[in-house]
Amino acid sequence: MKLLIVDDSLIVRNTIERNVRHAEITEILQADNGILALQLFNQHHPELVTMDLTMPHLDGIACLQEIQKNGPPASIMVISAINSHRTAMDAVARGACGFLVKPFTPPELIEAMNDLILHAKENGYQYDA
């Protein structure tokens, strides 16, 4: 499975990448803004996405909407500081299947990622091979 990490902080992206080594994940892509995220998503069709909500250019909610509109279905986890109930509801309405709240610890991230991979498998999102 492919994982797309979307976050404007390099530190957060790298932290996610290093901590989610999982036998199921064969390729990891990174995007530091919503527009690049969309390009990478449409090119590579990742089954798994972690999405920051506050980003330059195209924010997380708009990015989720575009992904839902065009791309193949994916298991998308929002990794962000959740500032408002409305934003969280918007994210769910646009296809996010859960939230990991920043700041998170590596064990929390690993547990969340295992759940996300399981979710992708159960829903039959497996586009490589």
Added chain:
Amino acid sequence: MPNSVASQFEVPSGTDDGFENEKEQTPVSPPTSSLSSLSTLAELPGYSTILDLNSLGEHLGRLFSEHPDLPGVILLDQNHFAGVISQTHFYKCISRAFGREIYYRRPAAIMLAEMKDQPLILSADCLIPVAVEQCLTRPSDSIYEPFLVYTPDSEKYRLCDVQILLLASSQIAALRNRQMEQILNSVTDGLLVIDRDFRIGGEYSKVLGKIFERDDLKDLPLPEVLEPLLDSTTHEQLHDYLKILFNPKLIDRLIKPINPVKQVSARFPSTDTDREQRTKHFAINFERIRTQAEITQVLVRIEDITQQINLAIELAHQEAAAEEKLHLVMQVLQVEPSALNRFTLRLHEEIAAMDQLLALKNGSQNPRETVHALFRKAHTLKGEASLLRLTAHERKLHQLEDKLEPMRSAPQLKTDDLAALKPSLKALQRLAEQINQALEQLKSFAPSTQNQANALPSTHPTVETGLMEKLARFIADLTERLHKPVVFHTTVTDAVLPEAHMEILYDSLIHLARNSMVHGIESAEERATRGKNPTGIIQLELRSHPDCDEIIFQDDGAGLNYDKIRRRVLRLGWVIESDDELRQAIFEPGFSTADSVTELAGRGVGLDAIRSALQKVGGRIIPHSEPGAYCAFQILLPKVPPSLHV
């Protein structure tokens, strides 16, 4: 039936009549005492009555009439399993016309040939409810046929009766219900189950009656029960969240963070004895119950955490009071001592004057004039407090103004209205006394005026120099308190900072100065041993460029401790690849922790808050450091703040 298992049956040998009744027990009913929801088929009685395939039908007849409970007989064909003839099937055969004549005189094989289905075989470790489901999902005409239980350890088969299985199952269900009832009556958490319409199921824990102060919860929608207790926003959010809970596409663990009632206050109407509205605090958590791909029910756990919360609130109040005192000390520190003296003196005088105005007897003065006089005094004092940045005083005076404002234009004024102002005046008085206390506390470590004069740059009073003076005083104070000799140099090159940036800049610089003084600059002894001048240097440089203002804050202390930062980053599990990223890490939320908190540093705003405040006005902060030599922060601010943010 595969051949491999057939050899498990032994043909009874040496018997006269060709069969031997090997019945192990005479079951009437299943054991009642030991059954539990984890009971297996091994705990049910069974029969191992075996006959040869060629035995005559009349042997079967004799067997069934002698043992009316016998559910059936296992038939073997030369040591190999051939099948099972149940009692039901036997009587069905012989009750046909001439049945007795046909089947009694012929081998049992004939009756077996008329059995439609192979018997159901279940393992002895199969749970009783699972066995019930297996038996009841057989074709309808063979639902009540006996089934075989295979015990792998002893490699034996037994024949079990469905009726006994169902009896056992109902006993387990009854036991479970009793246990459930006991649990629901004794558990201290409020437990209930809601369905897709959010309606509360009939079984819920007894304590909920106490929590909600009502006992009619059955079938009511949970949001309806909570509606009068919650504020409308939370209630709306709860409704949204309940909808989300029943969405099977979402991941259980990953929707818990957005639970709006994880901790929630509930208002209860007043009781007869107590006229006040009561507030309880609940922690409400949800567990989704999945059946196949759907969420059919949600288990709701409601804890009454009022006591814990009240305790926490009380602690927070105490802490806030202590914090406010500290804040006042810090504010007082930043005010010119003579100006502060003048202000406190005036504050005391004016409060006394206001008190007198209020105390004047009826008729001796027009109430409206009194209000006007009070308002003028409060307003003037507020202006003075604001100039000195004594925000606590400014706030209190503002509150007093707010009370006076409507009275100024009120058509009629009574002396009672004036009496209502007394508490505000009292609060102001307390605050004035607190300044005195703070000043007393400060006397013990106040810098000598000599030192202060050295630290102050002698420039014209502008916004910039005001900022620098405050910073100089702050550093001078810390110099005394920490016994670290430091000189503060400032350089201003044509810098005219926008007023809008002053507060952010001031907060940032105070924070950086505090960090420098506590962590950066080494003690005089340590500096001497490192070959440094025992007196540390802190420099502030303001520079204007065509497109931005540049502020450089630098100390000649120990510099950033990369090892310590790296260790911290590792502990947080962050991934850092270069020194530049390491320097950036100190600005990430969550970097600074309690272990770096001392009385002076690490409190209040962190570097992350500074960076985001600067970013909000389009600014940047860039760290530079050489370990052992210096640490500098370069702040860049745009000339004109983006209108969006200001």
